[in-house]
Amino acid sequence: MSKQVLQFVMLFVGMLLAQVICNRICLFGVAVPLVFIYFIIRLPINLSVNWVMCLSFLLGLCVDIFGDTQGMNALAATILAAGRKPVSLLYFPREYDxxxxxxxxxxxxxxxYAKYMLTAVLLYCVAVFVIQAFSLRHIEITLLRILSxxxxxxxxxxxxxxxxxxxxEKRL
Amino acid sequence: MKNLLDFIIKYSSWFVFLFFAVMSCLLLFQSNPYQHSIYFTSANAVSSAVYGLFNNVTSYFHLRGINEDLQQRNAMLENEVVSLRNQINDYKMQMPDTNSVRPEYQNFDFVIAHVISNSISQPYNYITINRGRADGVLPEMGVVDQNGVVGIVNVVGEHSARIISLLNPNLRLSCKVKDSDFFGSLVWDCVSPQYAVLEELPRHVEFENGDTIITSGYSAVFPEGLIVGTIEGQMPTNDDNFYTLKIKLTTDFSRLSTVRAISNGMKEELDALEAADFGNGKKGGRK
Structure with a gap:
């Protein structure tokens, strides 16, 4: 168990640094890789929602601090954490072991897994770009940003x- | 009491969600950009150290382009020195007392800094530099690079500072067309990092596409005459009395590297004067 905790702590730090690097990437002026949500997607599915939200908020806040986005990612990550369970219920088999x-x-x-991940990513991107767009008039650019x-x-x-x-696999 | 506890435990995830949502909204809607706490910006010690590490590696990649820019700028300045020298010689011939020919920038001093973090893809962009209070950087100092205006310092740490980029609608810059005295207000429209919009320029100003836009010097932040951009064309506007112009920025925000923060020796004096004139109710005015 403690090994798993350590793994997730490392994943947390790793994803934060990866996002700091990815903040500099902006393909065609619209597509931004928001890679840090991999951490939220990978959290154990039986972990309590409260824990998932705490960790997500914390990670989002760290990303905000590095990216100077003032709570945008923290809010969107909290929304994703809350929506993760319903998304997983959509696709996961009932008799999930x-x-x-x-x-x-x-x-x-x-x-x-791909369907689960795509839905989670879409949920997050919609949340974060709609929060950004609160003060923006250009709806078509926002949609383009979300999709790309x-x-x-x-x-x-x-x-x-x-x-x-x-x-x-190599280890096995 | 037991029912209340049961209720709270049953719906605890909703309470946690609301708590975090309210927390992030508080951060999100702190409206005045000058009030942000240092701990929640990229100018805090940990993130500036991380950015400094990254910057040690990546700063070499742009050297060729920066070198070319500097060469061009150098050539331009050399030309200017020659022409100014000629002018001073002319003045000297006309009048023996040359004290009246004063350089305009005498009250301005520069702090050289490296950009360690920079964004252009957000609607509200900020830049982090590796110089802070210990190096003489203070809030509301103007920042330029070799090509033009970059932004204004807003949060200052001990060895790092955050700058509101010109690519941030919170920043309005008072600008004018070179060789005229009519000024307008430059603001970014969140579309392209290469272009900004000059608003409120009076209708009777004469200009052509390609004319240079410079800072007006109507505040203590930037000295007069710093290059901001060139006129690209007119934009549709609702107001018949004013032009709205599309400005191509001379600063290339996608590869900022070395910038200069401008400190004004007379800023305190000017601020005191302004405060005495208008009271404190003039927040968010022209910078």
Whole structure:
């Protein structure tokens, strides 16, 4: 158990640093990779919602501090944390075996995991760009940002996953 | 009492959610950009240290471009020195007392700093530099780089500071068309990091596309005559008395590296005068 806690602490710090680097990326002026939500997606599914929200808020706040976005990511991450359970209920099989509660390709299969991840990423991108757009008039740019960022983030996160799985397979 | 506790435990996740949502909204809607606490900005000790580390690696990538910019700027300044020298010589011939020919920038001093974090993709962009209070950087100092105006310092730490970028609608800059005295207000419209909008320029000002836009010097933040951009064209406007112009910014915000913070020796005096004139009710005015 403590090994898993340590892993998630490292994931927390790793995702924060990855996001700090990714803050500099902005493809075609619209697509931003919001990679740090990988941490929220990967939290064990049987962890209490309160814990998920605390950790998500904390991570979002750290990202805000580094990116000077003043609570935007903290709010969106809290929304994602609250919405994670309903999203998982959409796709996860009823008889889901809690032997391995961490959502991953191995425990869920590629199609369920990809659908779960895509929905979570979309939820987050909608939240964060709508919060940003509160003071913006350009609705079409906001929509473009949501769609392109969702796609980019989803692809990058699948890439993360493939790295994580190959390492585990090598170890086996 | 037991029922209340049961209720709170049953719906605890809603309370936690509301708590965090309210917390982040408080952060989000602190309206005045000058009131942000240092701990919640990128100018705090931890994040500026991390950014400093990254910057040690990445700062080499832009050197070629920066070098070219500096060469051009250098050539321009050399030309200017030659022409000014000629002018002073002319004045000297006309009048023996040259004390009346004073340089305009004598009250301004510069602090050189490196940009360690910079964003251009957000609607409200900020820049972090690696110089702070210990190096003489103070809030509301103007910041320029070799190409033009960059922004205004807003939060200052011991060895780092956060700048409101010109690419931030909270910043309005008083500007004028070079060689005229009519001024307008430059603000970013959240569209492209290369362009900004000059508003409230009177209708009777004569200008052509490509004319240079410079700071007006009507505040203590920037001295008069710093280059901001060039006129790209007119934009549609609802007001018949004023032009709205699209301005191409000369500063390339995607590759900022070394910037200068301008400290004004007379700022305190000017601020005291303004406060005496208008009282304290003139917040959010022109910078």
């Amino acid at each position: 809690l032997g391995n509660p961490v959502p991953s390709i191995r425990s869920l299969g590629l199609s369920v 960022s969702t796609l980019l983030t989803f692809l990058v996160l699948l890439g993360f996953d493939s790295i994580a799985t190959t390492r585990r």
